[in-house]
Amino acid sequence: MKxxxxxxxxxxxxxxxxxxxxxxxxxxxGWHLKSLALAGYxxxxxxxxxxxxxxxxxxxxxxxxxxxxEIFSLxxxxxxxxxxxxxxxxxxxxxxxxxxDKESAVDKIERLSIPIFSIGKFIFPLTxxxxxxMSIFHGPIEKFSTIAFCxxxxxxxxxxxxxxxxxxxxxxxxMSKEY
Amino acid sequence: xxxLEQLTDSVFYIMSALTKPSHGYAIMNLIEETTKGDVVIGxxxxxxxIKKLLKEELIILHDASDSRRKVYVLTDKGxxxxxxxxxxxxxxxxxxxxxxxEES
Numbered sequence: 001m002k003x004x005x006x007x008x009x010x011x012x013x014x015x016x017x018x019x020x021x022x023x024x025x026x027x028x029x030g031w032h033l034k035s036l037a038l039a040g041y042x043x044x045x046x047x048x049x050x051x052x053x054x055x056x057x058x059x060x061x062x063x064x065x066x067x068x069x070e071i072f073s074l075x076x077x078x079x080x081x082x083x084x085x086x087x088x089x090x091x092x093x094x095x096x097x098x099x100x101d102k103e104s105a106v107d108k109i110e111r112l113s114i115p116i117f118s119i120g121k122f123i124f125p126l127t128x129x130x131x132x133x134m135s136i137f138h139g140p141i142e143k144f145s146t147i148a149f150c151x152x153x154x155x156x157x158x159x160x161x162x163x164x165x166x167x168x169x170x171x172x173x174x175m176s177k178e179y
Numbered sequence: 180x181x182x183l184e185q186l187t188d189s190v191f192y193i194m195s196a197l198t199k200p201s202h203g204y205a206i207m208n209l210i211e212e213t214t215k216g217d218v219v220i221g222x223x224x225x226x227x228x229i230k231k232l233l234k235e236e237l238i239i240l241h242d243a244s245d246s247r248r249k250v251y252v253l254t255d256k257g258x259x260x261x262x263x264x265x266x267x268x269x270x271x272x273x274x275x276x277x278x279x280x281e282e283s
Contacts, residue, residue, distance in 0.1 A: 067203065
């Protein structure tokens with residue numbers, strides 16, 4: 001049986017570049033990305049190699065997959081693994097980047113933002129509602145809303161952090177002259 | 180790329196390549212060869228732009244018999260938009276050329 005190990009993700013909304021660089025470093029030590037795992041990556045022991053990784057977000061219909069992966073593969077980016085709308089590719093160092101213009105790179109961040117923003121639209125008003133309930137009611141309703149507030153805060157806090165991180169990345173990219 | 184009214188360079192190149200029916204990889208190759216490697220469209224950018232052009236009805240699926248290499252081509256609307264953008268770019272170039280010539 002092949003040896004595998006787990007590498008934790010720092011969160012793709014915050015540290016996509018950091019995660020991908022760390023995966024490259026691991027590949028140099030012989031640990032290759034095999035698949036995506038819960039909040040991280042599963043690596044498999046193999047020979048040390050210089051590999052660059054890239055990630056794209058896109059919800060693909062079944063009939064779109066072949067064409068999408070073919071375009072990447074002909075450009076030198078081999079598909080490694082996917083999970084829902086997340087796709088990871090690998091290539092030799094020096095392969096042209098998967099995004100060559102700013103506009104479509106901004107579009108990528110927007111696609112990544114959609115699910116996070118929709119959670120935000122639901123959880124932020126709910127949290128505020130519980131705060132209001134906590135302050136106007138007394139007795140059992142107050143107790144209930146305090147507990148509900150604490151629970152919603154557990155979800156609202158990381159969501160808010162992700163929303164801020166994504167907005168910051170989009171802004172930074174829109175203003176950069178890198179492309 | 181909120182709206183395609185003013186085409187970005189990448190969109191302009193891809194639409195120019197699609198004046199004839201072509202598939203994704205052929206588009207990338209044609210652009211790279213024509214510009215002698217100065218302009219390379221990344222696969223993720225290419226795919227994003229193709230989807231956007233389809234949505235805006237500037238290109239259509241021409242031949243889907245090979246599901247790995249779908250062939251697209253400009254629509255009449257696409258030809259119109261491209262022609263308008265050529266005009267816009269010509270004005271830019273004429274201004275620069277005229278300026279440089281007057282100087283010398």
